[in-house]
Amino acid sequence: MFVKHGVNSGFSSLASSAVLRRQQFLIRSLGGHSVSDITHQKKRMEAVKCSSGGADAECVLRAITPSLDPKRHKGQAGKIAVIGGCREYTGAPYFAAISALKIGADLSHVFCTQGAATVIKSYSPELIVHPILEESYSISDVDEEGRRQITKKILSEFDKWMERFDCLVIGPGLGRDPFLLECVSKIMTHARESNVPMVVDGDGLFLVTNCIELVSGYHLAVLTPNVNEYKRLVQKVLGGDVDDQNTHEELLSLSKQIGGVTILRKGKSDLISDGEIVQSVSIYGSPRRCGGQGDILSGSVAVFLSWARQHISATERESTISRTNPTVLGCIAGSALLRKAAALAFEHKKRSTLTTDIIEHLGQSLEALCPAS
Numbered sequence: 323m324f325v326k327h328g329v330n331s332g333f334s335s336l337a338s339s340a341v342l343r344r345q346q347f348l349i350r351s352l353g354g355h356s357v358s359d360i361t362h363q364k365k366r367m368e369a370v371k372c373s374s375g376g377a378d379a380e381c382v383l384r385a386i387t388p389s390l391d392p393k394r395h396k397g398q399a400g401k402i403a404v405i406g407g408c409r410e411y412t413g414a415p416y417f418a419a420i421s422a423l424k425i426g427a428d429l430s431h432v433f434c435t436q437g438a439a440t441v442i443k444s445y446s447p448e449l450i451v452h453p454i455l456e457e458s459y460s461i462s463d464v465d466e467e468g469r470r471q472i473t474k475k476i477l478s479e480f481d482k483w484m485e486r487f488d489c490l491v492i493g494p495g496l497g498r499d500p501f502l503l504e505c506v507s508k509i510m511t512h513a514r515e516s517n518v519p520m521v522v523d524g525d526g527l528f529l530v531t532n533c534i535e536l537v538s539g540y541h542l543a544v545l546t547p548n549v550n551e552y553k554r555l556v557q558k559v560l561g562g563d564v565d566d567q568n569t570h571e572e573l574l575s576l577s578k579q580i581g582g583v584t585i586l587r588k589g590k591s592d593l594i595s596d597g598e599i600v601q602s603v604s605i606y607g608s609p610r611r612c613g614g615q616g617d618i619l620s621g622s623v624a625v626f627l628s629w630a631r632q633h634i635s636a637t638e639r640e641s642t643i644s645r646t647n648p649t650v651l652g653c654i655a656g657s658a659l660l661r662k663a664a665a666l667a668f669e670h671k672k673r674s675t676l677t678t679d680i681i682e683h684l685g686q687s688l689e690a691l692c693p694a695s
């Protein structure tokens with residue numbers, strides 16, 4: 323074990339005494355690294371330590387959250403798009419998209435199927451909903467050429483908007499319809515070509531696990547697997563079962579194997595790796611495991627990732643935080659905020675705590691860490 327866990331601490335960083343062991347592990351498990359690679363990794367590891375000697379998630383969250391500056395215009399605090407929502411699921415994309423707004427993004431879009439769109443719009447007038455996706459059942463009488471035309475239209479509709487987004491969230495409530503997933507894989511390819519960051523969750527992970535090239539080597543991609551999704555990823559990429567004795571090493575190898583994609587493994591503690599470092603967030607959350615908490619997380623990570631990128635481009639690369647991978651910072655902040663909000667919601671609602679209650683506490687949790695004025 324090379325990650326030190328602080329009691330109730332935000333996120334625990336690599337203890338300096340563990341750096342050497344970590345280097346040895348990297349050399350053993352990853353192989354083929356030059357001395358300069360290792361030195362670079364060592365620098366990165368040191369970079370994630372706070373000046374106080376023990377970085378914590380709240381410190382990251384505070385650093386990357388932008389102030390409410392009256393000079394800023396609409397859109398500068400973030401434009402997020404969720405790609406998800408189908409016949410079965412309308413809650414998941416709503417949770418992700420509304421969480422992004424509640425945290426402080428200016429605009430939140432949802433790209434979903436027609437049937438899901440009306441429902442999602444009725445949940446909230448704040449969301450901008452695009453009913454562009456199609457599932458196989460709605461085009462069952464369309465021939466091959468017709469399907470090609472539909473795919474082309476979906477892509478051109480999406481492309482009109484794509485470059486305006488600071489981050490995409492791909493997968494909450496997307497479903498597993500083959501035609502729809504095929505279209506979404508093309509959307510992902512376009513987004514990647516345009517360097518648009520993406521958080522892949524839920525059925526997006528089902529898609530990516532079966533077609534790892536979609537994200538492999540893409541440094542602006544974040545995967546947020548739950549226990550099942552992680553198991554499937556490990557089986558596919560590392561070719562074995564999950565090893566609960568070596569969680570950090572396994573996550574590091576998994577991320578490395580997918581070319582440095584950032585992975586947030588959800589669980590009792592959230593573990594985050596970009597193939598170079600491993601961080602854990604273990605702030606006390608809630609004992610309720612109602613569905614939808616992962617969706618809040620994916621929307622939150624998208625916003626914080628965008629803010630982390632803004633923060634890094636606006637500051638000297640000298641501070642500890644600004645030298646850390648923005649995708650990792652986004653994961654740390656998103657995880658910390660969700661857990662705080664879940665804890666607050668549980669204090670009020672106990673056994674009846676639902677995802678909507680947690681969403682209602684996102685603002686209060688953020689305010690406690692970063693007062694608006």
Ligand SMILES: NC(=O)C1=CN([C@@H]2O[C@H](COP(=O)(O)OP(=O)(O)OC[C@H]3O[C@@H](n4cnc5c(N)ncnc54)[C@H](OP(=O)(O)O)[C@@H]3O)[C@@H](O)[C@H]2O)[C@@H](O)CC1
Pocket residue numbers: 410411412413414415493494495496497498523524525548550551613614616617
């Ligand atoms: N209120 C809402 O709208 C919410 C909607 N949600 C949305 O639900 C979707 C799935 O996410 P999840 O978390 O249930 O996935 P996960 O833990 O892998 O599966 C659990 C078990 O179910 C099965 N299974 C799942 N989907 C299947 C399918 N289409 N067809 C067949 N089997 C399927 C799966 O089987 P397996 O794949 O392991 O064989 C496993 O045994 C995703 O879009 C998410 O965003 C959630 O965010 C919660 C709130």
Ligand SMILES: Nc1ncnc2c1ncn2[C@@H]1O[C@H](COP(=O)(O)OP(=O)(O)OP(=O)(O)O)[C@@H](O)[C@H]1O
Pocket residue numbers: 524547548549588589590591592607608611612613614615616617618619657660661
């Ligand atoms: N055992 C646990 N103890 C405390 N917190 C947990 C536990 N498991 C998950 N969490 C928290 O809940 C969040 C959502 O994780 P979860 O595993 O429920 O995702 P999910 O299954 O994708 O959710 P969803 O129902 O939205 O799809 C994680 O970020 C994590 O912080």
Ligand SMILES: [Mg+2]
Pocket residue numbers: 523524548616617
């Ligand atoms: Mg999920």
